[in-house]
Amino acid sequence: MQRGPPRIVSSWGNVARGEHHVYGFRSRFEDFPDIPGESTILPFGNGRSYGDSCLNVGGALLETRFLDRFIRFDADQGILGCEAGVQLADILRVVVPAGWLPCVLPGTQYVTVGGAIANDVHGKNHHRAGTFGCHVTRFELLRPDGERMSCSAQETPDWFAATIGGLGLTGLVTWAEMRLRRVAGPWLDVESIRCADLHELLELSMESAKDFEYTVAWVDCLAQGRRLGRGIVQRANHAGSGATGRRPAAGAGFAVPFAPPVSVVNSATLRLCNAGHYHRRARRTRTVEHYQRFFFPLDGIRHWNRLYGPRGFHQYQCLIPGESAAESVRRLLGAIAAAGEGSLLAVLKCFGDRASPGLLSFPRSGITLALDFPNRGAALAALFERLDAIVAQSGGRLYPAKDARMPGRLFRAGYPRLEEFLRFTHPRCSSSFWRRVMARA
Amino acid sequence: MTRALIIGATSAIAEATARGLARRGAALYLVGRNAQRVAAIAADLRTRGASQVEQEAMDVNDFAAHEAMLDRAMRAAGGLDIVLIAHGTLSDQQACEESVQLTMHELSTNALSVVALCTRIAPRLSAQGGGTLAVISSVAADRGRRSNYVYGSAKALVSAYLSGLRQRLSPAGVQVLTIKPGFVDTPMTAAFAKGPLWASPQRIAAGILSAIDKRRDVVYLPGFWRPVMWIIRMIPERIFKRVAL
Numbered sequence: 158m159q160r161g162p163p164r165i166v167s168s169w170g171n172v173a174r175g176e177h178h179v180y181g182f183r184s185r186f187e188d189f190p191d192i193p194g195e196s197t198i199l200p201f202g203n204g205r206s207y208g209d210s211c212l213n214v215g216g217a218l219l220e221t222r223f224l225d226r227f228i229r230f231d232a233d234q235g236i237l238g239c240e241a242g243v244q245l246a247d248i249l250r251v252v253v254p255a256g257w258l259p260c261v262l263p264g265t266q267y268v269t270v271g272g273a274i275a276n277d278v279h280g281k282n283h284h285r286a287g288t289f290g291c292h293v294t295r296f297e298l299l300r301p302d303g304e305r306m307s308c309s310a311q312e313t314p315d316w317f318a319a320t321i322g323g324l325g326l327t328g329l330v331t332w333a334e335m336r337l338r339r340v341a342g343p344w345l346d347v348e349s350i351r352c353a354d355l356h357e358l359l360e361l362s363m364e365s366a367k368d369f370e371y372t373v374a375w376v377d378c379l380a381q382g383r384r385l386g387r388g389i390v391q392r393a394n395h396a397g398s399g400a401t402g403r404r405p406a407a408g409a410g411f412a413v414p415f416a417p418p419v420s421v422v423n424s425a426t427l428r429l430c431n432a433g434h435y436h437r438r439a440r441r442t443r444t445v446e447h448y449q450r451f452f453f454p455l456d457g458i459r460h461w462n463r464l465y466g467p468r469g470f471h472q473y474q475c476l477i478p479g480e481s482a483a484e485s486v487r488r489l490l491g492a493i494a495a496a497g498e499g500s501l502l503a504v505l506k507c508f509g510d511r512a513s514p515g516l517l518s519f520p521r522s523g524i525t526l527a528l529d530f531p532n533r534g535a536a537l538a539a540l541f542e543r544l545d546a547i548v549a550q551s552g553g554r555l556y557p558a559k560d561a562r563m564p565g566r567l568f569r570a571g572y573p574r575l576e577e578f579l580r581f582t583h584p585r586c587s588s589s590f591w592r593r594v595m596a597r598a
Numbered sequence: 599m600t601r602a603l604i605i606g607a608t609s610a611i612a613e614a615t616a617r618g619l620a621r622r623g624a625a626l627y628l629v630g631r632n633a634q635r636v637a638a639i640a641a642d643l644r645t646r647g648a649s650q651v652e653q654e655a656m657d658v659n660d661f662a663a664h665e666a667m668l669d670r671a672m673r674a675a676g677g678l679d680i681v682l683i684a685h686g687t688l689s690d691q692q693a694c695e696e697s698v699q700l701t702m703h704e705l706s707t708n709a710l711s712v713v714a715l716c717t718r719i720a721p722r723l724s725a726q727g728g729g730t731l732a733v734i735s736s737v738a739a740d741r742g743r744r745s746n747y748v749y750g751s752a753k754a755l756v757s758a759y760l761s762g763l764r765q766r767l768s769p770a771g772v773q774v775l776t777i778k779p780g781f782v783d784t785p786m787t788a789a790f791a792k793g794p795l796w797a798s799p800q801r802i803a804a805g806i807l808s809a810i811d812k813r814r815d816v817v818y819l820p821g822f823w824r825p826v827m828w829i830i831r832m833i834p835e836r837i838f839k840r841v842a843l
């Protein structure tokens with residue numbers, strides 16, 4: 158593979174970007190590319206991480222776009238093996254008609270299996286299913302020095318735990334095998350319930366976990382005072398085989414063709430949208446929804462990230478563990494509402510206590526809150542510092558997949574198994590995120 | 599059910615095209631020089647919906663192997679509706695300038711092997727009374743350029759050959775399709791900076807399938823290359839010789 162001139166690569170939030178030497182990888186039988194002695198390299202999936210954890214500015218990226226073959230699909234047992242560059246969207250196209258679904262689906266289907274493993278992603282069913290990695294049975298790890306390892310929880314528990322949630326730093330996952338779950342069809346019974354404040358919202362979220370496989374809450378992050386934390390709880394179960402509803406339109410749908418010169422998401426449009434969204438529905442609605450709409454509401458608009466303009470946007474996703482999580486979430490929402498920042502996408506989810514398999518996996522039992530913020534420079538940085546302080550005090554952590562700015566201290570304090578993890582990173586693997594959070598300043 | 603033979607099945611463009619055929623439930627016969635990779639692609643296509651996939655390993659420069667391969671492919675599905683010839687190598691122009699042997703080898707891979715294959719495919723499709731012979735040439739065929747004239751002239755030979763073959767086979771109801779892609783973003787070109795002129799293999803594949811469905815003769819993919827190459831062909835040689843392209 159020859160080395161061309163560097164090219165600019167950016168991630169989903171458009172706040173992190175820079176020049177990379179990009180290497181292609183076309184099949185699982187290929188050797189790890191030869192990179193110049195001083196350079197480092199990072200596997201790259203579909204760039205759906207928001208910040209700099211999928212970038213390696215000044216170094217090399219190993220693209221897995223063409224590493225995208227199915228290896229086997231056992232439609233009787235619900236086992237799927239594929240190369241790591243296969244996207245969940247492709248998997249869904251193959252397995253849903255046969256009555257199967259991946260056990261864990263994040264909020265977009267345009268992520269690769271390798272990316273889903275390396276961030277050990279979670280979905281709306283975390284309280285039942287745990288993380289993506291809980292359902293991965295085996296994978297192959299190709300190290301930059303050429304060593305190939307077949308990894309599973311039984312044969313190589315240490316490498317398995319390091320690579321799941323391992324941020325691409327242990328080497329390249331070339332293929333993986335996972336268990337699927339049975340579904341009667343593509344439909345879900347969905348219930349949406351309006352909650353007047355945070356207390357009501359959290360109570361309902363917790364209570365819903367018992368009878369509903371999927372639960373998630375949308376929070377109006379601009380509401381203050383008595384209304385702080387008001388929002389809508391959505392809960393769902395798979396519908397029986399007789400169900401049907403409105404099919405999503407075929408084809409690619411609407412696309413944002415280019416970034417407008419300034420963000421169309423600002424405090425005025427936000428206030429309107431959030432209030433409108435909150436009051437739009439009846440207090441309680443029941444619908445039958447297609448899984449595409451339910452799991453991936455944002456995938457209908459391609460390149461929606463461009464709406465934030467050329468300066469891009471940040472996502473802040475934290476996890477607060479333990480008994481006092483509700484109180485910390487109240488303080489976080491208070492700080493955000495007071496600053497008048499925030500966005501349409503403020504999502505709250507109560508994680509369950511199923512252990513995550515990775516040493517650096519983000520999910521653990523507690524409450525996670527995720528918000529998008531248009532990049533407004535210093536004002537936003539100041540807000541983030543206030544939020545960081547609350548997260549740190551609560552013994553919480555931030556999600557690397559969404560991050561372009563967390564202080565190294567916060568990362569190191571949030572991930573107690575970091576020291577253990579360091580034994581498995583490969584010296585030739587690095588990322589912009591990694592250099593940032595591991596720099597001892 | 600469509601029955602297709604794909605030669606150069608490990609090519610990124612061919613693989614994307616094969617996935618389109620698999621989604622339609624086609625029966626596929628794959629030929630490539632790397633047995634392991636062809637087998638992996640066959641398994642993938644089965645998962646994606648192909649009704650039947652068989653494969654064999656063959657180097658296209660082994661002309662003596664063509665006949666038996668074609669016999670097996672015809673037999674596998676009891677006839678062929680589509681033959682796609684996709685193999686090729688992006689020749690290293692500078693290295694070719696310094697080596698007759700390499701230049702001849704490049705011409706063999708990109709031109710002579712295609713002619714040899716088509717010579718044997720033509721009577722088969724003709725006898726069948728129909729079918730499609732689709733061959734990937736290139737926009738590079740439209741004019742020899744200093745940066746890649748060995749590759750370009752090989753593709754030009756293929757284009758001219760197909761033009762004559764089309765006249766010959768058209769009365770028999772056989773479609774001969776010349777495919778001329780522009781810049782395609784494949785693993786081979788991963789290192790290059792990509793501008794707006796670059797297209798994905800998926801987009802090229804969709805264009806190939808649609809050209810087959812519409813029984814077209816010559817397609818530029820994407821279509822904007824047709825006027826672009828027309829302009830490039832119109833530049834008088836006396837000016838062209840001074841242009842760096």
Ligand SMILES: Cc1cc2nc3c(=O)[nH]c(=O)nc-3n(C[C@H](O)[C@H](O)[C@H](O)COP(=O)(O)OP(=O)(O)OC[C@H]3O[C@@H](n4cnc5c(N)ncnc54)[C@H](O)[C@@H]3O)c2cc1C
Nearest residue numbers: 202203204205206263264269271272275278279324325330
């Ligand atoms: C709209 C939207 C909604 C989202 N919702 C959720 C959600 O609900 N839950 C959630 O958990 N996340 C969510 N995410 C984040 C997303 O799921 C993760 O960032 C995911 O890892 C992106 O996958 P990717 O294939 O794009 O990988 P990239 O972003 O390209 O890479 C992610 C990491 O994986 C590594 N990597 C990629 N491929 C390999 C490989 N083959 N071997 C080893 N390492 C590899 C990279 O080095 C990098 O560290 C969302 C993102 C978006 C844009």
Ligand SMILES: NC(=O)c1ccc[n+]([C@@H]2O[C@H](COP(=O)([O-])OP(=O)(O)OC[C@H]3O[C@@H](n4cnc5c(N)ncnc54)[C@H](OP(=O)(O)O)[C@@H]3O)[C@@H](O)[C@H]2O)c1
Nearest residue numbers: 608609610611631657658684685686734736779780781782
């Ligand atoms: N990419 C572009 O920008 C572009 C533009 C115009 C036209 N084209 C043409 O499009 C076609 C497909 O190319 P691609 O872009 O898909 O590139 P590719 O992925 O590199 O495919 C080329 C294929 O040709 C095969 N091949 C080369 N020599 C062979 C031989 N002696 N015997 C058997 N197979 C051989 C290769 O096999 P291995 O996998 O075993 O190496 C490979 O599968 C080629 O004809 C190319 O000239 C490409």
